[in-house]
Amino acid sequence: MATVYEAADLALGRTVALKLFRMDTADDSGPQRQSGEVMVLASLNHFALVTLFDAGTEHVDGVTRSFIVMEYVDGSDLRSRINQGVVAPAEVARMGADLAEALHYVHAKGIIHRDIKPANVLLAPSDFPGRVSHAKLADFGIARLFDATHLTRTGSVLGTAGYLSPEQALGQPIGPPSDVYSLGLVLLESLTATRSYPGTAIESAMARLQRQPELPAELGAEWCAVLAGMTAREPADRLTSADAAVRLRELVPAGSTESSLAAIPASADDSTELMAAGTAPMNAAPLQTAPLTPTERLPAATGDEPTRVLPSAGMAEHTAKTERLNAAAPLDRTAVFQPAGASVPAAGQRPARRQPKVGRRPLIIGVLVALAAVIALVFLVQPGDPAPEAPTYPAVDGDLGTHLQQLQESVNP
Template sequence: MATVYEAADLALGRTVALKLFRMDTADDSGPQRQSGEVMVLASLNHFALVTLFDAGTEHIDGVTRSFIVMEYVDGSDLRSRINEGAVAPAEVARMGADLAEALHYVHAKGIIHRDIKPANVLLAPSDFPGRVSHAKLADFGIARLFDATHLTRTGSVLGTAGYLSPEQALGQPIGPPSDVYSLGLVLLESLTATRSYPGTAIESAMARLQRQPEVPESLGAEWCAVLAGMTAREPGDRLTSADAAVRLRELVPAGSTAASVADESAPADDATELMAAGLTVSGDEPTRLLPVAPAAEHTAKTERLGATARSDLTSVPAPAGSPPPRRSAARIGRRPVIIGALVALAAVIALVFLVQPGDPAPEPPAYPAVEGDLGTHLQQLQESVTP
């Protein structure tokens, strides 16, 4: 239906993918389908979908050609990766969860892909620790809205024979479960490096109507359950794209994206560098204690107590792997003495500045001497009022 080129966007200075549509499409609905792809791609925005930048028409050799400009993924595709051998289960689980989440996103917008296959899964290289690549679903060239007019000729089937759902093979109406089925076959092939339904288009279509895809028990009970749920014969029995995304995410080993952080035997310097880089263990991983870094040799600062007390303490470096060094016993024992001295000093200052001596008591007035009983009574009165 089209040819894809690597191209240069001269206006923005970036590399893009240019998809140029052929004019000799298999049916009369080529222009409609091309326009539909542009509309579909322009409305989608998800990390696991190829992004559309531009679209239009161009006159080439006197002929009007339609084109779209898409995000350029500088990597390989899943078909090439499978040709090298089976993919690690953890990588397949992450990739499958991302793609299932993307399908949930497009299905919520009333769109089905209809041609999910390894060649349409692009692998963008990833430099994140523990992750090889990020999967992006491409080629919505035959996607259509649920309520759109049927664009396919009577009796014809759009899609790739080896990954058609049973309802596609029978020419029946299809919906979101069809994409889930195709994704299940893609993931199974990724794990085993073996296509479930090989052969010609007719052989492949007939085979899926006669038997279920073979899921090796060696993959484990969890993988068998998920893949069986995605490739059930009846559409109503299959997992939804959202359920598949959750189940696949659960198959990702906890902490596999930051395994070096979870390794308790790692040197303390490495652990410090990982923490500085902001790497964390998966939320399902229990809290772990990082190794204690050896105490560096240093000399404590001289501390001043009042005007005379002075102490120089030198810490001894702790051996590697030992618990953090305790505070010096002398420093711990001296703390109550310092506090007591400060309290006593505060009391002295309070006495000096707050309690001032009073004025001396005034001398009692002198009275003239009086003889007789009157003199005796005056003396008694004077004594009674003397402070």
């Protein structure tokens, strides 16, 4: 359907993979397929899938050609790796778990791949210690949506014969279980370096309808159970892509550096302290702590200065805390609490304590009370406003003056 080139992105200065579609496709749905692949790839974003960067059309030799620009994986593919011999089970488990997780991601978006085979599994180099590569699923050129209009001609089958699911071989409707079946055959071939259904397209397609893939007993019961669940004849009996990812992840050795960072062991005492303090989960490996450095003893003083006494305020609380600490781990009190320049009392002799000076305390209290009283008089006691003077009116003779005088007296406060 297309030719893939290694190309240079001059704008961003990176190496990319350029897929240039052919115009002489097998049917009349070529343009629809090309547009569908671009839309499918553009909607996907997963670490185990090839990333789409750009898409468009270009005139080449007077003909309009569609193209897509994808992530360039500077490595080989699984087909080349299998040709070198069997793949280690731990590596197959990690690779299979990543690819099954990628299938779960695309299946959740209503997409099936339909052509999972070793050549479509790219192995990107890894710089992580102990891990050789990361698997990436490529070539969604024949992917389709579950509810999309079928673009395949009646009676035609898309996919690679050696990895078709039984329903694909029969031309029946397919769904996510078909991808799980094909992935199971790919993982089995990785472990054995032997194709389960060799031969021509017709021979390979008919063989899977007559027998199940052979699972060598030397693979172990766990591997045989997972592969049998992925390659069950009936789609309803197969593991889902999510279940397959979980089961395959469980097959990764616990001590493998490729699966996860190694846990840092800690001593039993450190683990107990962390869990008691509530700073580490009960099922998590506690972090290793550096060895504790013993507390250095302060040099003993040679002077005659008596031992200083802590202030009385909070002395009881301080003493209680000191007793709790000493009960957990006895300390040398002379080294911890003895100030510099203080003399060490003889064994059995209590240090002299200074009596607090309390003679001036009543005087200070009296001064403070007097000061508070003055402040209260100045700021709190305000002089009352003077009573307003009664207004005066001019004298008026006769009855009118008498009435005015009575009115004035009646309104006076």
